[in-house]
Amino acid sequence: MKRIFNSLVLVFGVFFSITAHAQKPKLIVSIVVDQMRADxxxxxxxxxxxxxxxxxxxxxxxxxxxxxxxxxxxxxxxxxxxxxxxxxxxxxxxxxxxxxxxxxxxxxxxxxxxxxxxxxxxxxxxxxxxxxxxxxxxxxxxxxxxxxxxxxxxxxxxxxxxxxxxxxxxxxxxxxxxxxxxxxxxxxxxxxxxxxxxxxxxxxxxxxxxxxxxxxxxxxxxxxxxxxxxxxxxxxxxxxxxxxxxxxxxxxxxxxxxxxxxxxxxxxxxxxxxxxxxxxxxxxxxxxxxxxxxxxxxxxxxxxxxxxxxxxxxxxxxxxxxxxxxxxxxxxxxxxxxxxxxxxxxxxxxxxxxxxLMEDVMPTANWYPADLESELRSLIAKEGVPSEAVLNFSNEQVHLDLKQLGDAEVDDWVEATRDALLKHPAIAEAWTMEEIRISPDPFAVLRRNGTDKRGGQVYFSLHPGHLSYSNDGTTHGSGxxxxxxxxxxxxxxxxxxxxxxxxxxxxxxxxxxxxxxxDIAFPSACTGNPLWVDAGWAD
Ligand SMILES: [Zn+2]
Structure with missing residues (x-):
């Protein structure tokens, strides 16, 4: 990507002089450990x-x-x-x-x-x-x-x-x-x-x-x-x-x-x-x-x-x-x-x-993804939403084909889908995209932060400790x-x-x-805040 900078220099003839900052690190080593729990x-x-x-x-x-x-x-x-x-x-x-x-x-x-x-x-x-x-x-x-x-x-x-x-x-x-x-x-x-x-x-x-x-x-x-x-x-x-x-x-x-x-x-x-x-x-x-x-x-x-x-x-x-x-x-x-x-x-x-591993003692359960989807699809069908309008289940979201629904029915069918999901024993909560946009509820905020206009029309969370995965091993993805x-x-x-x-x-x-x-600009869409660290870097 260096070539971008070279061309900028050529076009504008700009040369930045970097002020030496004795305390800046020479190298930042950024390590991510995939799936590392805090404990x-x-x-x-x-x-x-x-x-x-x-x-x-x-x-x-x-x-x-x-x-x-x-x-x-x-x-x-x-x-x-x-x-x-x-x-x-x-x-x-x-x-x-x-x-x-x-x-x-x-x-x-x-x-x-x-x-x-x-x-x-x-x-x-x-x-x-x-x-x-x-x-x-x-x-x-x-x-x-x-x-x-x-x-x-x-x-x-x-x-x-x-x-x-x-x-x-x-x-x-x-x-x-x-x-x-x-x-x-x-x-x-x-x-x-x-x-x-x-x-x-x-x-x-x-x-x-x-x-x-x-x-x-x-x-x-x-x-x-x-x-x-x-x-x-x-x-x-x-x-x-x-x-x-x-x-x-x-x-x-x-x-x-x-x-x-x-x-x-x-x-x-x-x-x-x-x-x-x-x-x-x-x-x-x-x-x-x-x-x-x-x-x-x-x-x-x-x-x-x-x-x-x-x-x-x-x-x-x-x-x-x-x-x-x-x-x-x-x-x-x-x-x-x-x-x-x-x-x-x-x-x-x-x-x-x-x-x-927990279910003998606690109310937890695993649902195979295909089983969960098929049970949810039947519940949605019972609410009168045409099955061909239910396009996809993924990332704890449901995509509906809005083109198949008449304008007057869109809201009704989105809400019917949400209500249908709530009838399933694995589902703790469900929201429409509209509810996620406006609700101050902490879990709705997690969903709002996790999606954008490309997301589905209906969102759901399983109960704590419930997974939709294979019976063995584990996974992640919840809030x-x-x-x-x-x-x-x-x-x-x-x-x-x-x-x-x-x-x-x-x-x-x-x-x-x-x-x-x-001492550089924050990323363009940054919404986090600098942590208090008693580091000698500042000033
Ligand atoms: Zn990962």
Missing amino acids: YLTRWADLYEGGFKDLLINGEVFYNAHYTYAPTYTGPGHASIYTGTDPRYHGIIANDWYQPESQDFMYCVEDFDVFGVGEGLDPSASQGKRSPKNIKSTTWTDELELATDGASKVFGFSLKDRGAITAAGHFGDGAFWLDASGFITSTAYMEELPVWMQRFNKKYSPDSYMKGSWDYARDRSLYPSTYTNAYERAPKGAVSADFPYDLASLYKAGGIEALKASPAGNQILVDVALTAVKSEKLGQNRAGVTDVLAISFSSTDYIGHATGIRSHETMDMYLRLDAQLGELFKGLDEMVGADSYIVVLTADHGAAQNPR YTYDTHVPVVFMGNGFNPRSRHNERIGIKDIAPTLCKIL
């Missing part, structure tokens, strides 16, 4: 020996940080972290959203106008046709690029395209995500992979990570005594959810998806990130210019979905990520200098308890605390070690906080 930071605190321990000892921890919208998914979460606003304004209203005109789905980082870039990758293959074009706001990384006239180096890495693209924003230098042959990108960023990335892909091929076994990282007695195997789905490539896993067998059966769901997925990200720091000389820019290393660790999400939040696998994944983060920080200390970078760590959403509550930690020069904050904050507060540290 994961504290639940295993006694066992952490690496990066999480470092963050707890040397960081400022916000214990009460929440998403301020629903549905809570990966695309919207990452976009909110980087834009400092809700999906209502940044436009990433789900991972995939229904489009009534074409009756198909738009994927959040899909872009048919760009092509994939990667060795052996068919440029027209869908996994490369990705860009940030659906993000309607600038990100804090964009504002940094704009403020430094493109001098800042901004790179995003993830196993997931949306985890990397949302971080690099519209003006970042590169976003890279993992494909079968290694990391790829798209023509939204560059025409070919940097030489260092080509070398990395050759030397650190995905298969080279899938050797040996994945077994308990620590003594078996440290893990919960109760097995949750009956509520777990086997990770990709495995036949059952049991340690030890033979990584070569997993890879043989599950390919790259098996790597993503194993600790190797997080390791390859640490390795590529440190390679990028070295090759791109991140954190060594000219005085006053800050670079960005953004990493979204997603193996935690894949294993969480498969085995749930109480499994030995999930716990072990975090103990290993703790060590991997330790390795990352050690590498950054050596290459950038411990006093020269700051770290911010958060998550894109939490996750629920497996409802079947309840288990999905909105995630950790936020800032660490590095200027932050107070062991500082703890219990006040409720929004995840959208992260972006303006970083902008304040950098």
Whole structure:
């Protein structure tokens, strides 16, 4: 994206002089841990020996940080972290959203106008046709690029395209995500992979990570005594959810998806990130210019979905990520200098308890999505809404075909659909789009923040702890605390070690906080506020 700035300079002959600010960090390391619940930071605190321990000892921890919208998914979460606003304004209203005109789905980082870039990758293959074009706001990384006239180096890495693209924003230098042959990108960023990335892909091929076994990282007695195997789905490539896993067998059966769901997925990200720091000389820019290393660790999400939040696998994944983060920080200390970078760590959403694991004691339940939809469709039909007018159920929304309804009947049928949903035992609340627009009710506000005019006509929430998913493992997406509550930690020069904050904050507060540290404009649609951090950056 540097070319945009070069042409601006040529056209206008403008050269900005950046005032050196001795206290600005040379590098911001922005870490997102996919599906990390807030309690994961504290639940295993006694066992952490690496990066999480470092963050707890040397960081400022916000214990009460929440998403301020629903549905809570990966695309919207990452976009909110980087834009400092809700999906209502940044436009990433789900991972995939229904489009009534074409009756198909738009994927959040899909872009048919760009092509994939990667060795052996068919440029027209869908996994490369990705860009940030659906993000309607600038990100804090964009504002940094704009403020430094493109001098800042901004790179995003993830196993997931949306985890990397949302971080690099519209003006970042590169976003890279993992494909079968290694990391790829798209023509939204560059025409070919940097030489260092080509070398990395050759030397650190995905298969080279899938050797040996994945077994308990620590003594078996440290893990919960109760097995949750009956509520777990086997990770990709495995036949059952049991340690030890033979990584070569997993890879043989599950390919790259098996790597993503194993600790190797997080390791390859640490390795590529440190390679990028070295090759791109991140954190060594000219005085006053800050670079960005953004990493979204997603193996935690894949294993969480498969085995749930109480499994030995999930716990072990975090103990290993703790060590991997330790390795990352050690590498950054050596290459950038411990006093020269700051770290911010958060998550894109939490996750629920497996409802079947709880249902003997609590009123929770799981409904298969297809069953729930068919039961809801019958209830709606009973209210007299023609079945062909009910187009789609997704993201806890119902899309109705308004063209099929006469003008006079639209409101009646939308309300009839809402009332029909409320008759189902799994449904706690339902609203029309109109009610969501005006209601001060906190849950209606979460929905309002999570959608825009592309949303459905009727919205609903299941009861707390209820899921519409497979019977095993877990998922996320609701507006309840288990999905909105995630950790936020800032660490590095200027932050107070062991500082703890219990006040409720929004995840959208992260972006303006970083902008304040950098003395740059807030993202264009930012609705968050800078956090009070007793950092030496201000003034
Ligand atoms: Zn996620």
